[in-house]
Amino acid sequence: MAYNPASTIVVVGGGQAAVELAFGLRKGGHGGRVVIISEESHPPYQRPPLSKGYLTGKVVLGDLYLRPMATYEEAKIELLLNTRVQTLDRAAQQLILDNGNSVGYDLLALTVGGRPRQLPILHQERNSTNVHYLRSIVDIDALREQARPGRRVVIIGGGYIGLEAASVAVTLGAEATVVEAMPRVLARVTAPHMSEFYESVHRSHGVRIVTGASVIAASTDDRTSEVASVTLDSGEVLETDVLVVGVGLVPNTELAEEAGLVVDGGIVVNEACQTNDPRIYAAGDCTKHPSQLHDGDLVRVESVSNAVEQGRVAARNMLGNEAVHDAVPWFWSDQYDLKLQMVGRSTNHDEIVTRGNPEEKSFSTFYLAAGRLIGADTVNRPTDFAWARRLVAKDVPVQVAALADEGVPLKSLLTYG
Incomplete structure (x- = not known):
């Protein structure tokens, strides 16, 4: 399907993936209409700080917003807040809104996230x-x-x-x-x-x-x-x-499912973040995508880094440029004076290596499979985390003894093997 620079592109959802995608379209030179439709009354904002700095009061409301309102106007990105999409009509390429209005699209992105699991x-x-x-x-x-x-x-x-x-x-x-x-x-x-x-x-x-x-x-x-x-x-x-x-989180897949898109515990997309409808893409917590870290299996990842990367990849592909999403996911959690940073996966490993001393509240745990680093958890060790991200992404053999030895810089392991 040939890219049309004057096409209307609509993004449903108001989180990280939506913002990355919409501004990625403008950065890539798209001249047509770009619309973000969000159920929230606030402009798109970061969710991770909600249970961290925002709850304590150290982060104020304005700091949560991903972009100042003025930037949407400057980029000519229409922002429809307090608006819910009731129906996705794929045949008509049209969205029916809860206020009775409709919005047509040439290309559509679903970045609808998820909702808290109810008890x-x-x-x-x-x-x-x-x-x-x-x-x-x-x-x-x-x-x-x-x-x-x-x-x-x-x-x-x-x-x-x-x-x-x-x-x-x-x-x-x-x-x-x-x-x-x-x-x-x-x-x-x-x-x-x-x-x-x-x-x-x-x-x-x-x-x-x-x-x-x-x-x-x-x-x-x-x-x-x-x-x-x-x-x-x-x-x-x-x-x-x-x-x-x-x-836990339940992905918001109802709109996609009712429209006949493939859903399997998430909206299924390929490496280009494209659904089974070539005009519809999806990104963020709502998606299930192939992951090389999981041997090509479909996975659903709740991660800001994943949402951001998928948003960028979807934008590039919507613009007619080939891009593939297979970034290694990473996460973080702030509790008291501890920053826990995680990358990759901690499942299906055959060896665990610890670097540092947990009693000093500064240590890293590395997960290996067949001699390769597949994941890491670091506590108050941002440098270890940064190098672990690169080691997991590079997928090279690592020396276990060197991994545990604080005298050996993790940087040096990138050249091993």
């Missing part, structure tokens, strides 16, 4: 004012107001979001309890010793961590309609003033 047990309590699912500015504003000194905060979920919320809660003077269904926190994303390290850190700050436990019931205060307590499968009852739920 079925809290179905009737989901609208309680003290129950918080952390995904938007509105969510965090409400939580910050309630997580005051002396208040009891129960957090369901011991992943990144849950642990970040716990660290902020105790920093603000509240009491925090984390309930995790798995045997350890961060069980889905890191090795046992890293989980043990973070459990120890949180307990040293006064956080109570309950693992291998599920919430089976919730009770509501008849006077306030707020959740007053939750019951665990052990029978223990936890009284709470504030309930935070962080149990």
